[in-house]
Amino acid sequence: MSLCRLAFSNFKRSVREYAALIISLAFSVFIFFNFQNILYSDSMDVLNSMKKDYIDMVVHAASVVFGVFLFFFIWYATNVFLNQRKKEIGIYTFMGLDNVRIGKMYALEALFIGIFSLLAGLLSGAVFSKLFQMLLMKLSEISVDIRFSFSVKPILITSAVFFVIFGLMILKGYVSITRSSVLNMLSGAKQEEMKPEKVWLAALKSVAGVAVLAAGYVCAIKTGDLDTLGYTLMAVILVIAGVYLLFGGAIPFFIRRLTRNKHFLYHKQRSLWVNNLAFRIRRNYRTYAMVTILMICSVTVLGTAIAMKQRYDKMVHFQDTFTYQVVSSHEMDMEEIEAGISQNNKVEYKAEASYLILDPSMFHTEYTNFTYGIIPFSQVKNIAEQAGLPFEYTELKKDEAIKLSHIILMSLAGQDAKDVQIGDSTYRVIAEEDTAFLGTMQEQMDIYVLNDEVYKELEPMGTLLHMYNYKIEDTSNADASRPYLKSLAETDENGQMQVGVNFSGSENNTEAWIRVMYSLCVFMFVTLILAGGSIIFIKLNNDAYEDGERYRVLRKLGIGEDTLYKSMKNEIRFTYYCPFVLMAVSSWFAIRALGNVMKEDLLRVNLYSAASILVVFTLIYLVSVRVFRRKVLDKQEK
Amino acid sequence: MKKIMEIRNLVKSFGRREYESQVLKGINLDIQEQDFVAIMGPSGAGKSTLLNMLSTLDKPTRGQIFLDGEDVTKADNKRLSVIRRDKIGFIFQEYNLLDNMTLEDNIALPLSLNGVKSREVQKRVQNMAKLFQLEEHLSKYPYQLSGGQKQRGASARALITEPKIIFADEPTGALDSRSSRDLLMSLKAANDSGRATILMVTHDAYTASYAKQVYMLSDGQVQCRLNSMGDRKVFYEEIMELLASMGGER
Numbered sequence: 001m002s003l004c005r006l007a008f009s010n011f012k013r014s015v016r017e018y019a020a021l022i023i024s025l026a027f028s029v030f031i032f033f034n035f036q037n038i039l040y041s042d043s044m045d046v047l048n049s050m051k052k053d054y055i056d057m058v059v060h061a062a063s064v065v066f067g068v069f070l071f072f073f074i075w076y077a078t079n080v081f082l083n084q085r086k087k088e089i090g091i092y093t094f095m096g097l098d099n100v101r102i103g104k105m106y107a108l109e110a111l112f113i114g115i116f117s118l119l120a121g122l123l124s125g126a127v128f129s130k131l132f133q134m135l136l137m138k139l140s141e142i143s144v145d146i147r148f149s150f151s152v153k154p155i156l157i158t159s160a161v162f163f164v165i166f167g168l169m170i171l172k173g174y175v176s177i178t179r180s181s182v183l184n185m186l187s188g189a190k191q192e193e194m195k196p197e198k199v200w201l202a203a204l205k206s207v208a209g210v211a212v213l214a215a216g217y218v219c220a221i222k223t224g225d226l227d228t229l230g231y232t233l234m235a236v237i238l239v240i241a242g243v244y245l246l247f248g249g250a251i252p253f254f255i256r257r258l259t260r261n262k263h264f265l266y267h268k269q270r271s272l273w274v275n276n277l278a279f280r281i282r283r284n285y286r287t288y289a290m291v292t293i294l295m296i297c298s299v300t301v302l303g304t305a306i307a308m309k310q311r312y313d314k315m316v317h318f319q320d321t322f323t324y325q326v327v328s329s330h331e332m333d334m335e336e337i338e339a340g341i342s343q344n345n346k347v348e349y350k351a352e353a354s355y356l357i358l359d360p361s362m363f364h365t366e367y368t369n370f371t372y373g374i375i376p377f378s379q380v381k382n383i384a385e386q387a388g389l390p391f392e393y394t395e396l397k398k399d400e401a402i403k404l405s406h407i408i409l410m411s412l413a414g415q416d417a418k419d420v421q422i423g424d425s426t427y428r429v430i431a432e433e434d435t436a437f438l439g440t441m442q443e444q445m446d447i448y449v450l451n452d453e454v455y456k457e458l459e460p461m462g463t464l465l466h467m468y469n470y471k472i473e474d475t476s477n478a479d480a481s482r483p484y485l486k487s488l489a490e491t492d493e494n495g496q497m498q499v500g501v502n503f504s505g506s507e508n509n510t511e512a513w514i515r516v517m518y519s520l521c522v523f524m525f526v527t528l529i530l531a532g533g534s535i536i537f538i539k540l541n542n543d544a545y546e547d548g549e550r551y552r553v554l555r556k557l558g559i560g561e562d563t564l565y566k567s568m569k570n571e572i573r574f575t576y577y578c579p580f581v582l583m584a585v586s587s588w589f590a591i592r593a594l595g596n597v598m599k600e601d602l603l604r605v606n607l608y609s610a611a612s613i614l615v616v617f618t619l620i621y622l623v624s625v626r627v628f629r630r631k632v633l634d635k636q637e638k
Numbered sequence: 639m640k641k642i643m644e645i646r647n648l649v650k651s652f653g654r655r656e657y658e659s660q661v662l663k664g665i666n667l668d669i670q671e672q673d674f675v676a677i678m679g680p681s682g683a684g685k686s687t688l689l690n691m692l693s694t695l696d697k698p699t700r701g702q703i704f705l706d707g708e709d710v711t712k713a714d715n716k717r718l719s720v721i722r723r724d725k726i727g728f729i730f731q732e733y734n735l736l737d738n739m740t741l742e743d744n745i746a747l748p749l750s751l752n753g754v755k756s757r758e759v760q761k762r763v764q765n766m767a768k769l770f771q772l773e774e775h776l777s778k779y780p781y782q783l784s785g786g787q788k789q790r791g792a793s794a795r796a797l798i799t800e801p802k803i804i805f806a807d808e809p810t811g812a813l814d815s816r817s818s819r820d821l822l823m824s825l826k827a828a829n830d831s832g833r834a835t836i837l838m839v840t841h842d843a844y845t846a847s848y849a850k851q852v853y854m855l856s857d858g859q860v861q862c863r864l865n866s867m868g869d870r871k872v873f874y875e876e877i878m879e880l881l882a883s884m885g886g887e888r
Binding site: 259265269276550559 | 730738747749
């Protein structure tokens with residue numbers, strides 16, 4: 001029998017055995033292909049009018065992220081496969097095959113698995129491509145008529161990327177086999193020794209793990225202060241390092257302590273599963289740490305998506321407060337302007353106010369190109385009443401101020417100072433208010449609300465401006481009143497604007513990239529959870545392969561199936577829920593940090609995303625228990 | 639003495655119809671409390687098959703096996719698990735200690751899974767460790783133990799539940815002579831002190847000489863039985879003579 005035929009028959013025989021590997025590979029191909037398909041599909045062309053550059057950038061960035069994910073996932077899955085196969089094909093050494101030929105056989109088998117997975121991934125990807133695009137557009141709230149389009153380019157790119165990565169992994173496996181000794185090959189990945197770590201080293205690693213993780217959490221809480229970017233970076237690095245150290249140090253140390261506490265251990269099935277955990281964790285800790293970090297990433301990704309969406313919605317709402325704003329250096333007749341607008345549109349509400357533009361030097365700031373202004377308390381209150389905006393402040397004291405800010409997507413700059421100096425006086429900023437009292441004009445300047453008397457004192461020092469704000473009922477018809485409003489605009493002989501008109505809320509589509517990013521983040525969240533779940537699943541499959549012998553002995557000793565089943569369930573439960581618990585704790589800090597940066601309350605997002613992960617993990621846990629049981633218990637009965 | 643095990647007309651066949659081959663051809667055997675029985679015979683005599691039937695790991699084609707008055711051939715899988723757990727101890731040639739736990743936990747395993755209080759478990763582990771001279775090795779993992787220590791550990795595990803009977807399948811098969819002697823002395827001590835009734839399968843006359851009775855199995859039937867008069871060396875000579883007369887190896 002030729003090597004190729006032998007490898008193919010091996011592949012055919014063991015296709016069920018490696019179902020987990022094939023499904024995982026096919027799944028990653030499926031995801032990658034679908035993103036490529038979006039990049040090259042018609043629906044992207046439709047987004048032309050919506051800052052396609054931004055959207056392209058976002059989708060490309062997502063593709064890169066998924067490419068990296070594909071790389072690590074294939075790396076991980078093939079490594080597990082290699083260890084599993086080594087022992088089986090190692091037996092061929094007794095039949096006279098040398099390492100090179102065994103290596104070739106492995107490479108061929110892996111190639112068959114690769115081709116099979118790629119085809120399965122591409123096929124399912126093509127079948128679901130329209131649904132995938134529809135979901136993406138629906139989540140992005142972009143109405144595009146999606147046709148079932150088929151393009152060769154995504155298939156070629158996906159296949160090329162897959163084969164480059166998979167090829168590298170096959171090569172790595174081949175080299176590893178050709179360099180293996182027979183003994184090494186026959187023992188495969190089997191762990192035969194349980195070498196306890198030195199107590200001082202284990203204790204040191206435990207303390208370091210807890211300390212590093214705690215430091216990461218502290219950094220996460222500190223975000224929102226001045227050096228947000230620095231703290232965020234530190235938090236990311238420390239949490240990743242802390243999670244690794246915790247799984248490599250503190251948790252094994254703790255489990256090892258449990259195995260020494262015989263009062264705890266000799267109870268129910270603990271002797272079986274706690275000992276097995278202690279035995280395994282030193283080899284498996286990287287997997288657990290990787291899954292935990294993946295999960296934290298997934299929650300953070302979802303948090304970012306939802307926070308951006310919330311901010312975006314608020315920004316739209318902010319811009320929608322007034323449809324037109326007329327700003328004039330002299331007083332105008334508000335009713336007259338309304339009458340002009342009413343020729344084409346019905347005004348829903350209107351509000352007027354006067355404010356003062358001050359020279360930047362009065363604010364003692366280095367940002368001299370910015371516009372600075374002040375407005376009396378009574379004027380803001382008046383606008384709020386006229387426009388029906390919430391206003392919950394009581395009269396300001398003479399040394400107090402409220403900063404009228406606007407909504408931005410995210411801020412890594414942190415909070416501003418609490419005091420503001422105007423002229424010779426310093427005012428305590430008691431609040432930062434992002435209700436659009438001055439409409440989009442609020443985005444274009446730094447403006448403070450002051451006590452009416454203080455304002456009066458400062459009035460001679462600045463330029464007084466009058467603002468007339470209108471909100472129309474049908475914003476889609478906003479352009480109809482443009483000619484009239486434009487006719488109001490006037491400049492003086494020096495080219496200085498005397499009357500200016502501001503239109504807002506008409507170009508929402510320019511921010512469509514945020515919505516696309518939101519939906520991509522949601523997909524990324526789902527992908528990362530499934531990836532985390534499948535990594536544990538693959539690992540458990542590999543462990544089940546090793547555990548068969550132990551369970552056989554236990555059954556011979558008369559240990560009942562019920563006992564073994566319960567022990568097995570406990571062990572698998574730990575495998576899924578330990579990373580989950582650590583993720584849940586860490587994600588609380590990650591989401592808090594994100595909330596600080598995005599100025600959003602994301603607790604609900606945190607709870608929902610953790611709950612989703614819990615549901616997915618529980619489902620995969622249940623499947624794992626069934627598969628494990630079939631592999632190590634039922635098989636032996638036959 | 640109380641009868642622990644009764645074996646009546648035990649038959650085991652493999653294959654079907656014209657290809658059927660009978661490995662055990664109607665074995666009858668009684669084992670009393672505190673017996674130390676060795677079953678010997680040439681390869682293919684059916685020793686291991688008999689042990690598998692008696693220890694409930696396999697079912698006979700015909701015949702009955704009464705363990706402590708209960709016919710185990712009629713018990714279902716669940717009941718068999720309980721019988722194995724409560725009434726039978728096993729010693730295998732390849733030790734079968736679990737590599738993921740210490741010797742102490744290995745010995746304690748059957749008790750801790752049976753819901754015995756941890757204090758009691760620890761007390762009995764210490765007693766067993768003393769009996770098998772393993773006190774210094776309790777915290778070690780199997781890979782840190784010699785073959786003899788592993789087998790003594792496995793024996794301690796078999797005895798700790800105080801089973802009605804212990805089945806030992808070539809217990810010294812993988813041991814050097816010194817380790818074999820240590821193990822057999824420990825088993826004999828356990829048997830003499832009334833803690834264990836032992837049924838052992840072996841092809842080795844030296845190992846069999848530690849038993850009180852030796853049954854010679856050949857061609858699926860018990861050919862003869864030897865009783866020890868108390869002197870092990872004399873008994874060993876008798877076994878050797880019997881083997882020679884049967885044409886077995888010396």
